[in-house]
Amino acid sequence: MYVYSDLQRDCCKLCRGGAECGSIGRSLTGAHIVYFHFGPQSGGQIIIQGGMHAREWVTSVLVTRQAFALADKKLPLGVFLIPMTNPDGVTLAQKGADAFPAIAQGLTAVNGGSRDFSLWKANARGVDINCNFDARWGSGAGNVRAPSSASCIGAYPESEPETAALARFTRKVRPLMTLSYHALGREVYYDFGQQGMAWERDRAIAKAVGNFLGYDVIDGDLGSAGGYKDWCVSELGIPALTVEIISGASSHPLDERDLEGEEKNLWLPLLLTELMKKNL
Numbered sequence: 001m002y003v004y005s006d007l008q009r010d011c012c013k014l015c016r017g018g019a020e021c022g023s024i025g026r027s028l029t030g031a032h033i034v035y036f037h038f039g040p041q042s043g044g045q046i047i048i049q050g051g052m053h054a055r056e057w058v059t060s061v062l063v064t065r066q067a068f069a070l071a072d073k074k075l076p077l078g079v080f081l082i083p084m085t086n087p088d089g090v091t092l093a094q095k096g097a098d099a100f101p102a103i104a105q106g107l108t109a110v111n112g113g114s115r116d117f118s119l120w121k122a123n124a125r126g127v128d129i130n131c132n133f134d135a136r137w138g139s140g141a142g143n144v145r146a147p148s149s150a151s152c153i154g155a156y157p158e159s160e161p162e163t164a165a166l167a168r169f170t171r172k173v174r175p176l177m178t179l180s181y182h183a184l185g186r187e188v189y190y191d192f193g194q195q196g197m198a199w200e201r202d203r204a205i206a207k208a209v210g211n212f213l214g215y216d217v218i219d220g221d222l223g224s225a226g227g228y229k230d231w232c233v234s235e236l237g238i239p240a241l242t243v244e245i246i247s248g249a250s251s252h253p254l255d256e257r258d259l260e261g262e263e264k265n266l267w268l269p270l271l272l273t274e275l276m277k278k279n280l
């Protein structure tokens with residue numbers, strides 16, 4: 001099981017190898033949300049993030065593997081990798097509420113009294129970070145207001161430190177595009193009501209990614225709201241993809257073995273930098 005301290009260890013390894021490592025901010029309980037950067041510092045940048053939904057922590061493994069794969073590559077554009085956007089949630093899904101003694105009782109109550117958090121998606125306050133961005137906030141299919149293992153929208157957009165950190169970092173970097181890793185289904189989402197040329201541009205990028213990975217590209221927003229992709233599309237006007245890795249034949253909870261067959265994703269940052277460079 002790939003835990004937060006494994007990410008810290010890999011961060012040190014990558015730093016020693018010359019990668020730029022840093023923190024975009026801290027989680028609710030104070031854990032650094034780590035980033036890596038590869039390629040040119042100036043010019044166009046791309047942001048790739050994983051580990052937003054706690055039970056999908058295998059996406060953190062994948063994004064960290066991307067970092068090792070990129071370490072000795074020459075890139076036409078800069079790439080920021082944020083492997084574990086929701087470190088508290090990941091720890092909760094892996095180790096249960098005992099990992100957070102001060103708030104364990106409240107978390108267990110939110111979890112319906114169960115000590116099994118392996119299907120938990122939210123952060124350590126029971127807010128789903130991917131429902132907490134300022135994009136048709138609160139209007140999503142399945143959104144709830146009370147703290148929950150999934151789908152709780154939070155008190156207001158960016159109420160959660162993890163959401164605020166990622167939004168602040170994204171505003172600062174002003175990326176050409178973003179990509180969010182989730183699991184599962186082997187699908188690519190790009191659509192959030194953008195029109196005309198923007199829709200055509202974003203769909204073409206989604207198609208290129210879908211073709212490369214052998215995933216289906218899904219048109220329409222399917223009632224999505226408050227997600228990072230949604231916010232990047234509607235507020236920043238940039239292409240933003242949600243990529244759901246791992247076949248739908250698998251089921252949660254997932255582990256590293258489910259990444260077998262997902263190796264092509266390691267080279268996706270290279271494809272994206274070449275694609276976006278051409279579009280500049």
Ligand SMILES: [Zn+2]
Nearest residue numbers: 053056182183
């Ligand atoms: Zn997810």
